[in-house]
Amino acid sequence: MSDTVHATDVVIIGAGPVGLFAVFECGMLKMRAHVVDALDMLGGQCTALYPEKPIYDIPAHPAIDGADLIDRLAQQAAPFGPIYHLGQQVTSLTRQGDGWRVGTDKGTVIDCKAVIIAAGVGAFGPNKPPLEGLERYEGTGIFYLVKRRQDFAGKRVVIAGGGDSAVDWAISLSEVAAQVMVVHRRAKFRAAPESVSRLEALVKEGRVEMVVPYQLSGLEGEGGTLTGVRVADLDGQEKVLGADALLCFFGLAMNLGPIADWGLTLEKHHIAVEQRTLATSAPGIHAIGDIATYPGKLKLILCGFSEAAMAAHAIHPLVHPGEALHFEYSTSKGVPGA
Template identity: 50%
Template sequence: MSWKYESDILVVGAGPVGLFTVFACGQLGMRCHVVDAFSEIGGQCIALYPEKPIYDIPGFPSVRARELITRLREQAKPYRPKFSLDTLTTGLRRDNRWFFIQTSKGDEILTRAVIVAAGPGAFGPNRPPLAGIEALEGTSVHYWVTDPQQLRGKRIVIAGGGDSAVDWAIVLSDIAASVTLVHRRAKFRASPASLSALLQLSDNKKVDLRVPFQISALEAAEQRLEAVTIEDMDGKRETLDADVLLPFFGLSSDLSALSEFGLGIEGSTIPCDPLTMSTRASGIFAAGDVAFYAHKEKLLVTGFSEAAIAARSAFTYAYPDKPYHFQHSTDRGVPRPVSA
């Protein structure tokens, strides 16, 4: 296999920390190629809570996750990153100081260093055990919402009791024909503020709460959902007319795609040195939730700082003969494209 792409830095993960890594590397004159298992840029911010406000981003008293991703993309855009989405890293070989990264698409990426900003790793939905659900996925069954307007006027059944289920019930109550939230327990795991808003919508008949119930069957015709059967703990069944089912039972994460990198993965994290963000593998660095060290704070602002440190360390590794000159972004001026 001959390499198809070449970059200074391979970034694993296109979530918020991965996008800021592109900017941090671009500030140092390095080009990035970003690989992500998800089909869209934005990671869990887009998959799980695009409309949810985030309050701990410096300079933003409140910013919705979707807007944050949009702004991070704009910040990274001048540095012309390449993106390989819906793609896993499947192998690695080294030649002197170069890495050759194999992907699930059969491509090979030549890069000088690697920064892993993969959050919890490649993630996928926890699919409920319902007969025929696979045939409806992508048309009537969705595990995340990328464009709420596509659900306008639909009869929607949401299953789950966490933040995603509750938040989407709140958001979609304004645009859907009906929203029914099904949860097998009377107690929800959502934040108190979201739960309070949900209960208010329930009182106003804008969201129909069915608790404690769980979904037991789906009715469909021509690969389109028509109804959902729910069942309480005593076996009593009801049928709900439905156009769309949104099962929010969490995501399963997996770092096995990085198993050949020699990172000493521990569960869903990679041990690293907080002073350099270096891992156990020379030339591979980590940032964001995937990076672990003593007293780690899993905040976005922490991940952004780690991305800047990792970029500095990757520059030193990739270009050992080049002097590193620190400059403030105001000294560098308007971001300019990194030369090809």
Template identity: 65%
Template sequence: MPEAPVRTDVAIVGAGPVGLFAVFECGMLKMHCHVIDTLEVPGGQCAALYPEKPIYDIPGYPRVGAGELIEQLLEQAAPFEPVYHMDQRVEKLERVGEWWRLTTTRDTVVEAKAIIMAAGVGAFGPNRPPLENIQAYEGKSVFYYVTKPEDFRDRSVVIAGGGDSALDWSILLAEIARKVYVVHRRPKFRGAPDSVAKLQALAGAGQVELVIPYQLHRLEGRDGELEAVVVRDFDGGEKALEADRLLPFFGLSMDLGPIRDWGLDLDRQTLTVDPFTCETNLPGIHAIGDIASYRNKLKLILTGFSEAATAAHAIYPRVHPGEELHWEYSTTKGVPGRA
């Protein structure tokens, strides 16, 4: 039985970094937020998949851990007293008069004057490599993300993939692992050029071994404990890499779930928005971050932060009709509860 509705100014679907910053931007415009997310704690992929992964493109932070970034965003949002509804998914969206009503899998009902979709890639999970009996090794010696790099100290690690995650963790784990192999099907990597250059330098120094062009073929071990990863080239030649850990980075499987049925304009796994307001085709529903799509968009966290500000300003007249917005910079306006 659904609970009695709770009303708020803005409902934010997604508690990743962009959703958390939207709380701050709305708060600065005197708009209160309820935040809904499927994960048990705020932070999105930054908290669930790689809390200790370094991020290098946040302004003012030459290097910041993903988990640390989430902590800072939560602290930044805290003065505006957002309400978090965690470990639940929005199942139903409907229009009730001037309000949008959201009902979750836990029967939480939130009614809001506007909605900000900050759901990232939607529900996500790793793309498993097609290796026989891989499930027996998962959680013991095969991992799809790194939460504690120290768990890999003095280990022999095979990293498979050619994107940013594979490059980032190869570079970081080269400092603490006993051995790092990087398996990729071709010499060209898809990651940032600077990361590719760092990896090539590590390989030249003998700190990383590039196993190219090869693909994962078979796992060898017992009782979930890995002993070797067998790789195969395109001519059928095989090579056994002695290793006790495997990190396959082949991206995430994405599922928008019920969002697909809400009447929003979709562009594959994203929502089409007006870049000047971040509003979707449904008035009062905005989308920001990875779930938002428009021409020439850059999928960066800092782009999502900018979109959070854009959406909040576009929403203000809906929440405060007839009130003129006298915008002040935070340096002059300050933040509630802070000197």
């Protein structure tokens, strides 16, 4: 355990869009926040999985990339001076007097009056194909997400998978890569119909090559540099695709991680909450965003934003006991430095 014990009003677990907006909502109610996230960057899945993919259901933004949304949410939270503890996972959550003590796997210890869990789907990682020598090329030739599509400019790219991520990135990378090849075990894709139509049009134009029905069977390269991807058809016949990069989109392996051991009431790998306050079964701990569940729950970022506001208001009496909370609009209250 660290020799230093931090003290704050609220600890927010998760630095995704909903967690970042919770910083703002807490700040507007004069509650200080520390934020902990297992990733070494802000943004959660928005940053890890689709930083350059447009999101269309954020109010007042007809379209906004995941990375831009995170940047703006961080700017919105900045006036309230949040302290970020990134690249570390919360491993312990214990009652401490009238509040809670939060501990991480890096030895960080934070005492607080309340906790907001905004951990998205919990711990997640990519489902990896069972290929010999896979780890030798990870990070140099094999990737499970795209942070910047320009990293693949002028390269021969093989994309494996049949869902939205595979189709969307095939469409996007066709604009910058030297060659894009899509490997899938069948001709039908599990992606949005409009996206599939766009992909089919690119195939007809010769900008994307379909490699179906095939599946990954091996890797070729030297010294950690990928040079080719072996694929096999349903009869086991193999061929080699010359490649500089392999993008594998086989979905995410998700689990609650240590959250499952915190004694909270769970429903199908989600945290059950009271809809009006987002309170969990443990007093002073609230859950918002995708990890929270209640009757009629919608897994939308905009719903998570609303939940952040409701949780902050519910927590206020714990942080400022006996202090009346008079509801004010931001246009009247303003923000620090504005």
